[in-house]
Amino acid sequence: MSDDDRAGRLMHGRPGLERGDPVALPLTMASMFHLPGDPAGAPGYGRVDNPVWEEVERQLSILEGAPALLFPSGMGAISAALMAGLKAGDRVLLPSDGYYTTRLLADRVLARFGVAAAYRPTARYGEGGFDGFAAVFVETPSNPGLDLCDLAAICAAVRAAGGVTLVDNTTMTPFGQRPLELGADVVVASDTKAPSGQSDVILGHLATRDAALFEAAKDWRKLSGAIPGPFEAWQLNRSLPTLEMRFARMCDSAEALAPRLAAHPAVRALRYPGLPDDPGHALARSQMARFGFLIGLTLKDRDTAERFIEAAGLTPATSFGGVHSSAECRARWGDDVPGGFVRLSVGCEPVADLSARIVAALDEIA
Numbered sequence: 553m554s555d556d557d558r559a560g561r562l563m564h565g566r567p568g569l570e571r572g573d574p575v576a577l578p579l580t581m582a583s584m585f586h587l588p589g590d591p592a593g594a595p596g597y598g599r600v601d602n603p604v605w606e607e608v609e610r611q612l613s614i615l616e617g618a619p620a621l622l623f624p625s626g627m628g629a630i631s632a633a634l635m636a637g638l639k640a641g642d643r644v645l646l647p648s649d650g651y652y653t654t655r656l657l658a659d660r661v662l663a664r665f666g667v668a669a670a671y672r673p674t675a676r677y678g679e680g681g682f683d684g685f686a687a688v689f690v691e692t693p694s695n696p697g698l699d700l701c702d703l704a705a706i707c708a709a710v711r712a713a714g715g716v717t718l719v720d721n722t723t724m725t726p727f728g729q730r731p732l733e734l735g736a737d738v739v740v741a742s743d744t745k746a747p748s749g750q751s752d753v754i755l756g757h758l759a760t761r762d763a764a765l766f767e768a769a770k771d772w773r774k775l776s777g778a779i780p781g782p783f784e785a786w787q788l789n790r791s792l793p794t795l796e797m798r799f800a801r802m803c804d805s806a807e808a809l810a811p812r813l814a815a816h817p818a819v820r821a822l823r824y825p826g827l828p829d830d831p832g833h834a835l836a837r838s839q840m841a842r843f844g845f846l847i848g849l850t851l852k853d854r855d856t857a858e859r860f861i862e863a864a865g866l867t868p869a870t871s872f873g874g875v876h877s878s879a880e881c882r883a884r885w886g887d888d889v890p891g892g893f894v895r896l897s898v899g900c901e902p903v904a905d906l907s908a909r910i911v912a913a914l915d916e917i918a
């Protein structure tokens with residue numbers, strides 16, 4: 553299925569409507585379902601069944617090209633994938649420069665259950681091979697440094713070594729990169745970011761073609777009780793049909809902005825996989841459909857960076873992927889980046905105005 557087919561199918565709404573049914577998905581808030589007699593084959597209890605989840609999972613399956621499961625956050629999906637797939641004595645490999653909460657999960661929780669974590673930087677992820685790892689967790693481009701690694705090569709090497717590859721695809725979405733088609737076993741993502749785009753919901757999902765892993769993750773959701781709220785799921789249902797449009801606009805704008813920012817004298821370093829001289833450019837061309845909407849720019853120092861964010865009128869917030877452009881200094885969370893490093897999430901504003909505002913702010917701090 554092409555991206556156009558996927559986008560079109562999401563636009564067409566839910567199938568199987570009867571005459572008189574509402575076109576929009578009804579919000580079903582239910583803990584109990586009317587269930588006399590034999591319970592088989594009908595929704596029974598709200599921790600296990602909800603028609604809104606089912607519809608969102610149908611949408612996510614179209615996006616991912618694989619069965620998908622909805623979770624109450626990106627971390628909910630990541631912890632489900634790890635808890636469902638690992639056992640005591642296993643070793644897991646994680647990126648040292650990826651989303652930091654995943655590392656905390658490994659160090660504070662998985663370690664207590666006898667799962668040891670090892671770390672490598674994304675840019676050199678393949679070095680040293682994958683022998684002895686039950687699971688290899690990959691994030692490319694990494695958040696926030698935007699380093700890349702070769703998904704197809706890593707997935708093949710992990711498989712040959714007898715492990716499973718999990719890819720956090722949050723920074724790219726299925727319209728920017730398709731890890732399952734490059735050989736990954738599981739893809740996880742935070743739908744809090746671009747898939748929602750409205751900055752008002754926390755959700756996540758995983759998708760896999762491995763039926764045993766899928767069932768184990770579903771069982772984890774049921775047994776841990778960490779289930780998505782029907783209302784949040786319904787909010788995501790409204791956003792997914794416009795993801796393709798929003799993502800395309802965000803990537804177009806980021807591509808237009810990146811060279812202008814890179815050429816500005818106030819910018820000391822800039823990372824964007826779409827720039828021909830970016831270290832990840834060749835890989836980005838080979839494994840990504842778009843170059844994404846995140847730009848990493850390094851200014852003189854933390855103070856200069858904070859002044860830039862304010863002067864440019866960027867939403868000063870953590871997280872990314874909203875329709876409004878946002879930015880933050882990642883050093884404030886302890887990420888291993890320079891104090892003046894700004895992660896800029898390019899939104900859906902008309903690009904001429906956005907670009908003028910950002911360049912004017914850089915002129916001001918230069």
Ligand SMILES: *Cc1c(COP(=O)(O)O)cnc(C)c1O
Nearest residue numbers: 625626627651695722742744755
């Ligand atoms: C935000 C994020 C997560 C966590 O998602 P939540 O929805 O906040 O739980 C995981 N991975 C990456 C790369 C992220 O950016």
